[in-house]
Amino acid sequence: MLDPSPLSVVEALRGDRTKRPLIDIASAGGLRSLLEDGIFAILGASRLETPIVVRASSLRQGCATPDLAASTPGRIRGVLIGQLLRLLSVGMSIDHAFDDAVAAWRGDVDTNVLIQHLDALDDDDRARLATDLEAHCVTLTRALGELPARWMPRSSVRATQRLAGGSVVLRDVVDLMIGTSTSEVASIALFDVTTSPLGEGAERSMRYHALMQTLRTSVMPLRTCTFSSATGEIWIRDVDYELLARSVEDVLASIRDQWSAT
């Protein structure tokens, strides 16, 4: 599973078109039932006033290794690299990674805690973050290569699923998605970028993206991958029922943890 970065991540994700499996539209229903049954076993018939929310970040936590991206500077760096990926996905050239990413971020959202934290950085910290981001951007740009428009890249794709009558809400954002759900063969590939080194949590996260995409569109994606802009490592997995069923277990474990903590 651990591969050296190929020349183009997207080429690796797309793979050989002739070897792609037929589109799977049958598994989503079974996965949804697995989730509903599992949640019923945990929560019973009670309806929660405040829903339990599961995100990819919920699954990353609880690992032996601390997630460097979970700190405030790490989160800012993660948001900024996400903005750069969005610009790259539409073929924009990045001249000044930090300035471009911050300008895009400010244009996208109203002021929030992270932006306030960014504004409060002194010149040294700001320069350090800018240099750091520049390095991440170079790694990402080199690995990503050019994204042809015919592969229909779209960025920051959101998904929401309400389960158990709204007592559990699954939320997800996939950094980059390519391919289409209208083709006869599986073609959707999911690309997630993290600014920390890859670990066990990243594997759970990539499974979760595949599960959420399957539940959202009822079409199983072809591949899911996670890329570290810190190390240039990439993990790519073909999506099959087993991988999605493991993600269901991850989600149920997270719900169990949150439920027992209340």
Place this chain on the structure above:
Amino acid sequence: MTLLHRRLTKSDLNTLVNDAPAEPVRLSDAHRTSLSTRFRAVSVPGHRRLDAWSVERAGRGGNAFRWSPGTARRVLGNASLRRMTTQPTSVRDAVRDELGDQMLRAVSGYSRSGSLSNWLASAPHPVIGLVTAEAVNWATQLQEISQWLEVPWEVPGSDAYYDVATARTTLRARRDLVVHHNGTRTVVRVRSGSPGTSAGPGLRADLTIAALADHDGVAPVRYIGLWPEAGICLSVDGTMSDLRSGARDLVRTAVAQRRRGTLLAA
């Protein structure tokens, strides 16, 4: 009421389109006059604008509108897909062409202050990139949905608007695809997020406004709301009962808005 709830899949969407009622309902002049009278009874100092969103929020006002990549994506995405129906091109190129046209409008002085064109013309380069990314997302999503449809469709040039006579009220219904089937029309509307408990009344409001906006008062046989992020679609049929219910919700929203306005003034 005729609210249907389905998963957003190719087969479910086509079933919703194909199984829509065969005979459209028509609103008469008497219906329009009656609605106008009810709105006139709920007077407001300025001009009032109502849509499905205001019905869903029971007349509560939201944040003031401002252009952002998120608010610009639907206008640009729909226009890009409409462009693609006449000239084959990639989604990304269609969005870029559309952006170019919008900015040209601002440069040549054909846009008013506060318009999308003006905002785009003054936006920094990275924000334009983000606008492109959002519009590409929207257009790609709508293109996939349209490719699922087995009957002819079109991207309407604008939303449906109806000015209620002498009531200083404008109603707006969102519409993203219009599907023509057996001489009738079904309207598809796409929304972000997931549907809440008031999504049905919102759809009915759109249905009613779409019927009022039609010159002959012909209602769409079905109004389908899609929530791709949640993978859900809801639909309401263009029955007289649903149209009446939609009209009642719109008037109720106007009443709630006025009540809130009065409370704020007090």
